[in-house]
Amino acid sequence: MLLRKHGIGEKLLGTFGDWLINRWQRVCIKGKQFIWEEAWSGVPHGSVLGPLLFLIFVNDLEDNTSGTVIKFADDTKIFRQVRDVHDNIRMQADLDRLLEWADKWQMQFNVSKCKVMHVGQKNPGILYIMRCITCR
Secondary structure (H helix, E strand, O other): OHHHHOOOOHHHHHHHHHHHOOEEEOOEEOOEEOOOEEEOOOOOOOOOHHHHHHHHHOOOOOOOOOOEEEEEOOEEEEEOOOOOHHHHHHHHHHHHHHHHHHHHOOOOOOHHHOOOOOOOOOOOOOOOOOOOHHHO
16 A cells, blocks of 8 residues: 555554545535535545645656656646657656556546646747547
8 A cells, every 4th residue: 555655554544544434525505505425535625634645645656757747736747858859759758657657546637737838949849748548
């Protein structure tokens, strides 16, 4: 288990498990309360542990990439200097590795929010693609 890898012991693992299972939630809109439904997945919003567990979960995201990856909360940035076609291929390979990681851990990047920033007057403005793993 990922948490064991980070040195979290059995007692604390049990506490996390108790915290994440048998949860119920309901939606309240303008004073109208809907019925309680069991929450099957996810971390309770507004919790202190949620962000910490998320950071532990995504800690290895950039493993096996050659570019520089910066993470803040649920935002990820990857960058590198692209001087030639080989750098271009490496950048695309890094994007593919990030998507493989996301597929392995059943997460998704919001591709519609992903942007490419080209810097420099001689930059060729190469197109990079974030392809769905199951769509390849």
